[in-house]
Amino acid sequence: MWERKYEQGRWNGLQLNILTTSLDGGKRLQVSDIPYAELPLIKVMGSKANNIDLEVIFVGVNSLVDSNALINSLSKTPKGELEHPWLGELPLVFDTYSQQITTKRGVVTLSLTFVRDGKKPVLIRTITTTTNTTLQQASEVDNVSSKTFIQDVESMDISEISSLQQDFTQCVNALVGIASQLSVPSQMLSALNQELNSAFMAISSIANAPGQFAEQLSKTIDSIASAVRSEPNSKNEAVDNSRTAQKTMLSAINPSTPTAHYNVQMVTAAVKMSKDIAVLEQDDAFDIAATVSEPSSTTEITSNKQALTIMSDLATLSKEVASRVDEVTDGSTLESIELYHSLIALKEGIDNQYNKVKKGSEPQSYVDQVRPLPALVLAHQSDSNEKMVTALNPSMHPLFLHGTVAMRVSE
Secondary structure (H helix, E strand, C coil): HHHHEEEEEEEECEEEEEEEEEECCCCHHHHHCCCCCCCEEEEEEEECCCCEEEEEEEEEEEEEHHHHHHHHHHHCCCEEEEEEEEEEEEEEEEEEEEEEEEEHHHHEEEHHHEEECCCCCCCCCCCCCCCHHHHHHHHHHHHHHHHHHHHHHHHHCHHHHHHHHHHHHHHHHHHHHHHHCCCCCCCHHHHHHHHHHHHHHHCCCCCHHHHHHHHHHHHHHHHHHHHHHHHCCCCCCCCHHHHHHHHHHCCCCCCCCCCHHHHHHHHHHHHHHHHHHHHHCCCCCHHHHHHHHCCCCCCCCCCCHHHHHHHHHHCCCCCCHHHHHHHHHCCCCCCHHHHHHHHHHHHHHHHHHHHHHHHHHCCCCCEEEEEEHHHHHHHHHHHCCCCHHHCCCCCCCCCCCCEEEECCCCC
């Protein structure tokens, strides 16, 4: 008999007499009929939503009441879980229904359509929406390293304190040399001199107040670095104060210093004085054509430094940060582990900018040019621009390009 052909299931605890079950799925396709083409262009847009159609039956004097009660429950709470006899437990969302009422034997049949509920992403850890820049990460490294510096000073003897004071005196003298080469307004230069004098005076208090000294030195370095980055771009990379400042701070590194904080401070100071990092982080991609500017241009995006020079400077900074990572991993304290993670984050930020420059400066193709040809003509022939061709071939004269010429499509 037909009465025995249904199986029982549940929807959010409500009993269902299921007659039939049908499943519907597949792929979402975008079919584009191209004019004068024999075959259409078909793109697969992902999986189609899986539909489950149930045919549910109600029998008896209360069949219509029970059917309407189920419809009201589905409308109020469309999301739920279906306990199916052979499909198991399924998270579904109610879509549509069709009700068929038969007066004979009081049979009410419901055709229900459900959509398979997708799995929601589960966050394993808290993700902050704020992303620190490389310069901000360098300041974070300073703050974390200051904690280890205070602990190191507390365990030093008199000779080690004296050696440490000599190291930081050399550091402040290097900062004085950097400030003296800057072309900045006199008001800014006066403020820098005050900061440098405060740093000199704080050196004598390393043994008694190491935390205050570390804070003052970081403040002084930040002021010098800000002035370095505020200078106009140099027309000659050989006399670029930003590059000179980086080399000066890295040359002050002392492998035999009593505390790792000193070398960490020198490296972060070099990172903060990098004008390339500050400029590169403003854009998502590196435009090598922007490194070639007209002599009268006042809206340069970057300096006239070649991409290889920028990559070389970034590689040096990344290498020095990696060396500091090796130094701080000698211990296993809570502070050293925190410093390790902050240094790794700083190195990752520098490497990201390096990869950005590398990706934006690599040629996409090469053209074998037998006879000399101007860059403007070659750019028009290759869907590029003159600055792009000139920047990719810095060793060739832009009016007489010949041989193997590097090319890149202008974006």
